[in-house]
Amino acid sequence: MSHGSRRTTTSTHEETALGRAYDGRLMRKLWPFVRPHRALVLLSLLLLVAVSAVQIAQPYIVKVAIDEYILTRRAEGLIALAGLFLCTLIAEFLLRFAQLYVMEKTGQNVVYDLRTAVFGHLQRLPSSFFDKNPVGRLMTRVTSDIESLNEAFTSGLVLILADLVKLVGIVAILLWMDWRLALVTCAIVPLMIAVTWWFRVRMRAAYREVRRKVAQLNAFLQENVSGMRLIQLFGREQDNLDQFDAINRQHRDAELTGVRYESAFSAIAEMLGSITLAAILWASGWRILAGATTFGTLVAFIEYASKFFQPVQQLSQRYAVMQAAMASSERIFALLDTDVVIRSPQRPRRLEHRPRGEIGFESVTFGYAPGEPVLSDVTFRINPGERIAVVGWTGSGKSTLIRLLVRLYDVWDGRITLDGTDVREYELADLRRAVGVVLQEPFLFADTLGGNISLGDPRIDDQTVRAAARAVRADRFIEAMPAGYRAPVLERGANLSVGEKQLLTFARALAFDPAVLVLDEATASVDPETEGAIEKALDTLLTDRTSIIIAHRLATVRRADRILVLHQGRLREQGNHTELMRHEGGIYRALYDLQTAGLADV
Numbered sequence: 001m002s003h004g005s006r007r008t009t010t011s012t013h014e015e016t017a018l019g020r021a022y023d024g025r026l027m028r029k030l031w032p033f034v035r036p037h038r039a040l041v042l043l044s045l046l047l048l049v050a051v052s053a054v055q056i057a058q059p060y061i062v063k064v065a066i067d068e069y070i071l072t073r074r075a076e077g078l079i080a081l082a083g084l085f086l087c088t089l090i091a092e093f094l095l096r097f098a099q100l101y102v103m104e105k106t107g108q109n110v111v112y113d114l115r116t117a118v119f120g121h122l123q124r125l126p127s128s129f130f131d132k133n134p135v136g137r138l139m140t141r142v143t144s145d146i147e148s149l150n151e152a153f154t155s156g157l158v159l160i161l162a163d164l165v166k167l168v169g170i171v172a173i174l175l176w177m178d179w180r181l182a183l184v185t186c187a188i189v190p191l192m193i194a195v196t197w198w199f200r201v202r203m204r205a206a207y208r209e210v211r212r213k214v215a216q217l218n219a220f221l222q223e224n225v226s227g228m229r230l231i232q233l234f235g236r237e238q239d240n241l242d243q244f245d246a247i248n249r250q251h252r253d254a255e256l257t258g259v260r261y262e263s264a265f266s267a268i269a270e271m272l273g274s275i276t277l278a279a280i281l282w283a284s285g286w287r288i289l290a291g292a293t294t295f296g297t298l299v300a301f302i303e304y305a306s307k308f309f310q311p312v313q314q315l316s317q318r319y320a321v322m323q324a325a326m327a328s329s330e331r332i333f334a335l336l337d338t339d340v341v342i343r344s345p346q347r348p349r350r351l352e353h354r355p356r357g358e359i360g361f362e363s364v365t366f367g368y369a370p371g372e373p374v375l376s377d378v379t380f381r382i383n384p385g386e387r388i389a390v391v392g393w394t395g396s397g398k399s400t401l402i403r404l405l406v407r408l409y410d411v412w413d414g415r416i417t418l419d420g421t422d423v424r425e426y427e428l429a430d431l432r433r434a435v436g437v438v439l440q441e442p443f444l445f446a447d448t449l450g451g452n453i454s455l456g457d458p459r460i461d462d463q464t465v466r467a468a469a470r471a472v473r474a475d476r477f478i479e480a481m482p483a484g485y486r487a488p489v490l491e492r493g494a495n496l497s498v499g500e501k502q503l504l505t506f507a508r509a510l511a512f513d514p515a516v517l518v519l520d521e522a523t524a525s526v527d528p529e530t531e532g533a534i535e536k537a538l539d540t541l542l543t544d545r546t547s548i549i550i551a552h553r554l555a556t557v558r559r560a561d562r563i564l565v566l567h568q569g570r571l572r573e574q575g576n577h578t579e580l581m582r583h584e585g586g587i588y589r590a591l592y593d594l595q596t597a598g599l600a601d602v
């Protein structure tokens, strides 16, 4: 019996207090996922009962062999009985294999469906949800929480039922063979249960502490390995080693506490087993001498006793598995129940044709936290094909404007229109296809260069990808790579320079050919040389479409048709560069003067 197996299986779970091991409400929610596989569940249960029956039959065959053949010296029937015993062994082997396989298969099927459902749901959740839930926690939902539910199947519910069936079967046959002896055998069971429970609670607490320490170790390692260069440059190695040493020691100590309980428990369980054995020998000895029971019964009892204690010890373990599974499913269903706040309307307006690209903000007010508006009463209009720049200090609400336009969030008040229609009336997919956004942080997937331009969209063929790359001058560095468009992008684009990543995201935006293009500080972090190339790429990008450029550097802004100046969530000035510069004491003028003086990098 593996007392320590719980350690690894839930190692990445968050440590929430464990509650009930069975929760009808959660089970009902789980049922739709199990239902399609109910035939397999039933089969698995039947196989389990069969395994138990075969196991229970074995000691009885031994008893019959001893009492009726060996002790009576009838050798002829013994061979047949031995053959029968062998058959039960083979049957047990086959049934157990089938049972385990069917059970795992059921569990894996359910988990597969559940994981798909959770991921599908995640993709529909609004941005505000991701603000509140860290990535790590969500990953736990999709991986280990679901895995723990799988465990509830494979080593929880079904096995608990099986153990109970087996226990009842064994008790029944013991009582039937010799009820007095049965009572002696079972006398130790309450003590066994009490001892098991006492140790389980403590082992669980100890291993919970171990998992907490493992999580700390992981967090520490992740941070420090990622920042290794910095640590070495600042000579922080010794301090970091000391910190690591402390966590590492705590981890070892927690582990040792668990091991102490586990060792004690094993020894005590073993001892209780021996005591039971002694009790059986003692009681049956008297009864055999008195002719009240047979020698075969004694042997059968000893056999049954060993089969009996195993499930008793395991029940508490299974109980813990069920508790963990319930806690996990609670979290999974909480996630699945999270409402998809931003969705397409019932009867969405479809964008059959490319929109003209006229944008209107009408008295838009919005904030991320209740009562704290980030944008207040913002009103402006952008004509089709116009080139707009938005400037303002960091935190003035520039990016927020864009998030509202593409409905990553919905406005509190007022409305935003595209071609005169409220953006909330469009089919969400159409809206987001019409408005292309290039973010400051170029995000690349671990795919090929070409795949990062097309994002696997079937409507974007190789030719479009190449044309887009050529238009933004990304073709030169792509074709310089040995595998060209099929060259892989490493995780987080580690094999590309910042400028190259930027050009790739430009090519991506161009390939999707949106009616409205938004660049959110997309040119902020490149060297002047690349910036020259990017400026040229930009001109290509911005032709024939409405564009909104949120710019870090005011040099990029000067060529815009109109500049909007945001300040503390309000639209304070608008006009072209010359007009705004004429405004003495204006915000734009202040920003510009500071930047040209090299004092501020707005």
Ligand SMILES: Nc1ncnc2c1ncn2[C@@H]1O[C@H](COP(=O)(O)OP(=O)(O)O)[C@@H](O)[C@H]1O
Pocket (backbone or CB within 6 Å): 131, 368, 369, 374, 392, 393, 394, 395, 396, 397, 398, 399, 400, 401
């Ligand atoms: N996801 C968010 N949750 C809470 N507050 C946010 C979030 N994003 C931005 N903010 C806050 O909203 C304000 C405007 O942010 P943002 O629009 O990103 O400004 P900008 O792009 O002009 O620098 C800032 O005060 C910022 O702290």
Ligand SMILES: [Mg+2]
Pocket (backbone or CB within 6 Å): 398, 399, 400, 520, 521
């Ligand atoms: Mg921003």
